[in-house]
Amino acid sequence: MDSLNLNKHISGQFNAELEHIRTQVMIMGGLVEQQLTDAITAMQNMDGELAQRVINDDQKVNMMEVDIDDHCVRIIAKRQPTASDLRMVMAIIKTISELERIGDVAEKISRTALEKFGHNHQPLLVSLESLGRHAVQMLHDVLDAFTRMDLNAAVQIYREDKKVDKEYEGIIRQLMTYMMEDPRTIPSVLTALFCARAIERIGDRCQNICEIIFYFVKGQDFRHLGGDKLDQLLAGDDLPE
């Protein structure tokens, strides 16, 4: 970590600015995590008030993305960072975009909970709750890894997504049987299916943030490599640090 100059800038002012943005990202991440947790709770408990709060707060998340993004571009223009400083700014720009989209999912789940579900859909929702909590945990962990730019943690979280995918597939199968047994449930099951799909995509977005951490720490783009090659590269000592 030390070699990445996280805290050793020649310009104290630049250091302060970068730290400020990193703090903003953490605040945004915390808000998105809260939004997602609340959305899932609202869905499970049919809590309309909580759902409405998540919907109202989505604009806060959006505006944080715009603010941080703008701040990053101004830092690039003014401070002209290079090497790991520039990678950090790029990593932040990409991470907040993922966070904003996770915030959108929370907002959509809340909207669905508010508009479409009734008490008779409780079994559908219970099946989503565990998947939802899993996604929240992944998000929590990846935000923690991002704060510390912890490569090992990021590798573990990256692999965790397979479990989320498996859980999702199980839910799809289960929901399909409901529809087949009673076609009258089709509209509400479909709504649950789309929610499940959206939650499953959160796992993918957390994987994207892992890849951003790989990029920052290793100075190399690890996207689109696939499992084995990724393992090999992450284990290799011949990469630029």
Add this chain to the structure above:
Amino acid sequence: MDSLNLNKHISGQFNAELEHIRTQVMIMGGLVEQQLTDAITAMQNMDGELAQRVINDDQKVNMMEVDIDDHCVRIIAKRQPTASDLRMVMAIIKTISELERIGDVAEKISRTALEKFGHNHQPLLVSLESLGRHAVQMLHDVLDAFTRMDLNAAVQIYREDKKVDKEYEGIIRQLMTYMMEDPRTIPSVLTALFCARAIERIGDRCQNICEIIFYFVKGQDFRHLGGDKLDQLLAGDDLPE
């Protein structure tokens, strides 16, 4: 346009590099458009060979994103662009990310066509074809607008997404009736539903590219504003050019 210095850099070398990247984005955009067109054709005609080619070529799209992204970061580090030059580089970084995800959709549609559909699903596929062509047209238009950084075209394309959404909703309703009439169709209809959803999201991604064009031309972030406020801002003369 002239005021944006698209072609008036003091450094001829920098100018050449920026032009080179812009050309790369156009090549990538052309490839993604072809991938999407082929995916929809493969789906409609049950053309396994074409579907396989789209799947194989997805990695090309992915690698183009990584290359262009890397090139952009190196330009920032080396040339330290500011103002509209920096906005152009940022616009490119964000646009290729959207293009890569549209490429993913083409690959997923092809995979679905190859694995899950049979000739008995022809009616499902026909209903997706028109939506697919609409999405291809939007992508084509937005790439064209991006090349010219044409604000007016971008505004029109941005509004076009409402029509895609409407078409998508019609398809969902139609597909739901199939399932209700004959529950045995549920698995294949679900597959078609997820394809429709993925195609509908392409419209959203084209909207994102429109917002990137707004950002480049107007020097201001227009995301998350909503229809009316967006109209007002885009029409206003009091914005920094």
